[in-house]
Amino acid sequence: MVVEFIDDHRARFGVEPICRVLTQHGCKIAPSTYYAARARTPSARTVSDAVVWEHIEAVQADRAKGRGVAGYRKMWHLLKRDGVDVARCTVARLMREHGMQGVVRGRKKVITTQPDETASRPADLVGRNFTAAAPNRLWIVDFTYVPTWSGMVFTAFVTDVFSRRIVGWRTHHRMPTELPLDALEMALWVRGRAGHHVDGLIHHSDAGRQYTAIRYHQRLCEAGALASIGSVGDSYDNAMAESVIGLYKTECIKLDGPFKTVDEVELATLMWVDWYNTGRLHSAIGYCWRRSTRSSAVNSPPTVEPRSQRCLMARTRCGNWTSPSSRPPRAARGGSQDAGTGTRSMSIPGMSHPPGTSTTRSPRSSSPWLTTRPCSVTRWPMPARSMRSLVRCCPWSRS
Template sequence: MQGRERRSFTEDYKRQAVELVMSSGRSVPSVAKELGLRDSVLRRWVDKVRQEPTSAAWRPTTQATPMSADQAAEIARLRQENERLRMERDILRKSIANLCRNPDMSFRFIEDHRNMYPVRLMCEVLEVSPAGYYAWRTRPVSERTQANATLLAEVRQVYQDSGGRYGSPRIHAALTSQGRGTSRGRIERMMQRHGIRAIMAPPRRVRTTDSRHDLPIAPNLIMRDFTAPAPNRVWLADITYIPTAEGWLYLAAVMDLFSRKIVGWAMGDHMRTELASLALTMAIQQQRPEAGLIHHSDRGVQYASHAYRQALTTARITASMSRKADCYDNAPMESFFHTLKTELIHHRDYQTRAQAMRDVFAYIEGFYNRTRLHSAIGYATPIEMERKAA
């Protein structure tokens, strides 16, 4: 029996994992499971940080100002009224596209959401009687209705587990892997009927590639052949940006083309060569590739710099670069950044770079590499692909 592979972690990785525990209030076992770590390893990192004087930054230092009984009562009343208005708004938002004043559809909506909202409130908003709903509820349920209800619950569970990021193709793939035989078209129709949609957002573009330099340019060894026979044969690298109230946060990432796993990453308030080098160092440290690996990137000054080329040479890695101003030559990396932004970044409003760093770390290490199903590799996860090839 093959022993468990020993993983190696950079100090940046450890720091992000600890911040995920200390800043989110989540338990060590919960975060460890998400990141694929042993509880004891993560707890050791957390204990080490807590013993440092700087760890006090994670503890609240202010106390709430006492309020009078009248103020507390008024706040409680406003909260109750606000909660009722919120529920009414949610009920209308979730139901208006599908109900069309059809009592049966209204009753089905109430049944599906009875654990979320009060029945009488839903009846009032949808203009049906509670008596009519309870009479409908006692009618015999057909086998088809029961099957649809079961499938809907399974679809919602997969959708929830993905953080709302999966559309019908990935939900269908996830259910198929669980032995649930149903067509993709049926799942798509069910999701449309119940307003279940993968989160999406329009991209915003910022220039991250500066190819206006006289540094050496490596030949394009990939030529848009985005396949690899095994892990650590071809890596792709690129840099993207994340908006915060403090300014841009830049993310440098390295992807293994075979498994689509993000094997190295680094984040900072700049996109100088050091940032790209940190991501490369993490990838080399964690993957320990053999000689002959191809490293493909754009022609940006970060990747053409002497320091970066020297790091590749030292690790016996061969450089490859895209043609000028051609993003399609590095399409899988562009796809990853698009996915990151549509599934996470565009649905957040980061006040600080630290908040964004914690979120991106959790997305890459806890979701993208370990849980997310990738269409390019047969709806498997990067970790599964890597382990299959071991």
């Protein structure tokens, strides 16, 4: 720090006068000490810190990795995923020295939970134990507000507790029963499209009137799910859903806002949900990441953290990756060649598709992913525009 101070003022006062004045005021430094410090080569730690800091800045600025919200713990795991071998304390020290830190969630200002005192509420089947042994055993739901220039917007989420995957969401300019009901319909459609059954699923929510409505309860009964509602005015009974809302506010709304219309909020939410389900690290499942649509992630399995059984379990939760050698041959998968369009229509056993959609793949394409293209839309669980964007952009909707 003293050497830098002398560098800043030596052109005006000279080195010797500055050292003399500093020594008179209790900061003893000789001109020879200054020149020796300037001639000294950087230490190995200084060189290493400069290289690590370049990696930290690159990861934090990457919208698919740090997204500008990662703290030192997630930054350390992100660097390890990229092959940068560095101690966690070093990452914390460098981020502290350069004033970089993860974002901190704020407080809620708008009350969205408005209970209906006349409606009957199911019992709390969760008891603040937000764990599940397999997918589709426990879903937690909640919705929140987003201020825009054109008014207040509301977003509802449906999250699978086992994999921390957002399986359904909906954005609307009001918060009627249709808001969480559309998110639930999307979650059921996504799981049904993948061939999953939700019989016996526990659906946990707060005591808001939207979740105690008759239509909402009837839809849960039709799907074979069990309703579970926490107590009134106690956020701890739905703490995990509140955590998802807090992450949404911190990592999407505050980062990408302010927003003008509900369409801008919907697009930003779509991009955040895709990153949340495919690229974000989740500490609850061993800092594992899910597969993405990039070719490097499709053609190779995700790396498992050494000496971590939780991460091995989470890898099964996050994608069920299968090697190309374990896939059935093309003839066994079925399909027919269309001479007119040059595409091959594929039918995969165990994978269902909604009415009016077709799955095609170009014969020259080497990617194992199929492209789903809606042909005619009759009635989706959400608007056709949002559903088409979701099917094209989000690989998490395929599992």
